[in-house]
Amino acid sequence: MVANEYDMIVIGSGPGGEGAAMKAVKAGKRVAIVEKYMKVGGGCSHWGTIPSKALRHAVQRLVDFRNYPMFEHLIQGLNISYPQLLKSAESVINKQVKMRQSFYDRNNVDVLHGHARFIDPHTVEVLSDNAPRKRYHAEAFIVASGSSPYRPKDIDFTHPRIHDSDTILQLDHTPYCITIYGAGVIGCEYASFFRGFDVKVNLINTRDKLLAFLDDEIIDALSYHLRDQGILIRHNEEYAAVEPLDDCVILHMKSGKQIKSDVLLFANGRSGNSRDMGLEQIGIAINRRGQLEVNANYQTSVPHIYAVGDIVGYPSLASAAYDQGRFAATHFVTGQCDHRLIEDIPTGIYTSPEISSVGRTERELTESKIPYEVGHAFFKSLARAQITGQTVGMLKILFHRETLEILGIHCFGSESAEIIHIGQAIMAQKGDANNLMYFINTTFNYPTMAEAYRVAALNGYNRL
Incomplete structure (x- = not known):
C-alpha cells in the first residue's frame, strides 16, 4: 500500500471520529x-462539552464557597474575572488533547x-495553510465533522458584543449583563453559569417552556430555580x-420589546x-440543517461513505457519537453490525442545579395510557x-x-x-430484573446520594 492510501479515512477527531478510528485500527x-484544526479533540474538547463544563464546575465551586459560612469572609474580597475562569478550563482541555493525541500515536493512526x-x-484532498494540498485514497470514509452554532445572515457576528457558543x-472581559437568545440546553447552561458568576442574565426562549423534552415537574423546577437565582426568562419571543x-x-x-x-x-x-466538503458532487445530499441522511448502519447514499455524530443529527451527544x-x-470491518444505540439514552444538562433523566416522562406515559x-x-x-449543603433537588422514579x-x-x-446511571443500569435489565423492588431490597451506603433510590422507591411503593 502506498503512502497516501488507507483502508479507512475518518474526517473529524471528535468523539465519533475517535471511536471509528480506534475500532478500525484495532481490527488491523x-x-x-x-x-481541520491543529489539535485533535474536535468541538467537544475545544468549544463544547469540556470547556463549558469546566467553566461550570469552577463557578459552582465559587458559589459553594460563597454560600458556606466558614469561607464567606474569604470570598468577600475575591475578584475573579471571566478570562481567569477561561484559563482554568484551558488546563482541562490540554490534558484531554494530550491524552487523545496519544491514542493515535500509540495505534499508528496518521x-x-x-x-x-x-x-x-x-479520494479526498486535504487543504492546509501550513502545507501543500495532498490527495489521499481510501476504501471507505467516515464523516464525523460535527456541527457549528447556527448564524443567521442578518446578525453581525464579527461585532465584539455579539457571540455564539x-x-x-474568547470573551476578554466580564460582562455586567448578558442576553442569551435561545433557551435550549446550551442557552440554559450558559444562563446558569453566568448568573452564578453574578452577571445579570436575560434568557430569551422562542417556545412556551424550557427544555420541553424533559418531564414537566423537572421543567417547572428548573424554571423556578433559574428565576430564583435572578435570571429573567421571556417565553414565546422571536428576534426581529x-x-x-x-x-x-x-x-x-417581534413583540415590540x-x-x-x-x-x-x-x-x-x-x-x-x-x-465545502464536495459531498454533493459525489451524490450525497445535504439537508437544510447541513446534516447527512444515513441508514441503520450509518451509511450515506454512497455505501462506503459513513457519517456519525452531530453531522447526522439526533441525538447529538458526545457519548452517543463515540x-x-x-x-x-x-x-x-465485518460487513455487518448488530449493535445499535441503546433505546433510552440518558440526558445530562449541566445547569445549576444539574439535570439528568432516562426513559419516559409522565406526559408520555399519560398519553400512552x-x-x-x-x-x-x-x-x-x-x-x-445536608452534609454537603446541596439540598436543592430530587430523584423521581416512574414505575408500572x-x-x-x-x-x-x-x-x-x-x-x-x-x-x-444507577437507575439506567436497572432499567436496562430484562424481565423481572427491571423492578422497583431492587431499590427497596438493596442496601446502599449511608450517607450517600445514591440512597435516594431507596427513599424514592419506598415512597412510590407506599402509594400503591
Whole structure:
C-alpha cells in the first residue's frame, strides 16, 4: 500500500471520529484521521462539552464557597474575572488533547491536519495553510465533522458584543449583563453559569417552556430555580433585529420589546459541518440543517461513505457519537453490525442545579395510557445532601403500577448526571430484573446520594 492510501479515512477527531478510528485500527486496518484544526479533540474538547463544563464546575465551586459560612469572609474580597475562569478550563482541555493525541500515536493512526474535500468517492484532498494540498485514497470514509452554532445572515457576528457558543469562550472581559437568545440546553447552561458568576442574565426562549423534552415537574423546577437565582426568562419571543452599538447591544423583538445588554450570546440551533466538503458532487445530499441522511448502519447514499455524530443529527451527544463511530467502523470491518444505540439514552444538562433523566416522562406515559405511579426522594431529606449543603433537588422514579417495571427516572440537583446511571443500569435489565423492588431490597451506603433510590422507591411503593 502506498503512502497516501488507507483502508479507512475518518474526517473529524471528535468523539465519533475517535471511536471509528480506534475500532478500525484495532481490527488491523490502516487508518488516517483528518482534523481541520491543529489539535485533535474536535468541538467537544475545544468549544463544547469540556470547556463549558469546566467553566461550570469552577463557578459552582465559587458559589459553594460563597454560600458556606466558614469561607464567606474569604470570598468577600475575591475578584475573579471571566478570562481567569477561561484559563482554568484551558488546563482541562490540554490534558484531554494530550491524552487523545496519544491514542493515535500509540495505534499508528496518521493525523492529517487540514480541511478534507472529496475529489471522487474514494479520494479526498486535504487543504492546509501550513502545507501543500495532498490527495489521499481510501476504501471507505467516515464523516464525523460535527456541527457549528447556527448564524443567521442578518446578525453581525464579527461585532465584539455579539457571540455564539464558540466565540463566547474568547470573551476578554466580564460582562455586567448578558442576553442569551435561545433557551435550549446550551442557552440554559450558559444562563446558569453566568448568573452564578453574578452577571445579570436575560434568557430569551422562542417556545412556551424550557427544555420541553424533559418531564414537566423537572421543567417547572428548573424554571423556578433559574428565576430564583435572578435570571429573567421571556417565553414565546422571536428576534426581529440585532442592533450592536459601541456601548451595548440591543435585541429587538417581534413583540415590540427591546432588550439591552453588554453582550449577546446567540444560542439558537446548530448546523452540520458539511460545507465545502464536495459531498454533493459525489451524490450525497445535504439537508437544510447541513446534516447527512444515513441508514441503520450509518451509511450515506454512497455505501462506503459513513457519517456519525452531530453531522447526522439526533441525538447529538458526545457519548452517543463515540458509539456511532464504533458501530460504523464495525460495519466496514465485518460487513455487518448488530449493535445499535441503546433505546433510552440518558440526558445530562449541566445547569445549576444539574439535570439528568432516562426513559419516559409522565406526559408520555399519560398519553400512552400506561398505568404508572411516582416515587420521590427530595434531597433536602438526605443526610449526604445536608452534609454537603446541596439540598436543592430530587430523584423521581416512574414505575408500572402492576408489574413494578421502571419506566423513567428523572433527577434534578447536584451530581444528577452521575446518580442517573444507577437507575439506567436497572432499567436496562430484562424481565423481572427491571423492578422497583431492587431499590427497596438493596442496601446502599449511608450517607450517600445514591440512597435516594431507596427513599424514592419506598415512597412510590407506599402509594400503591
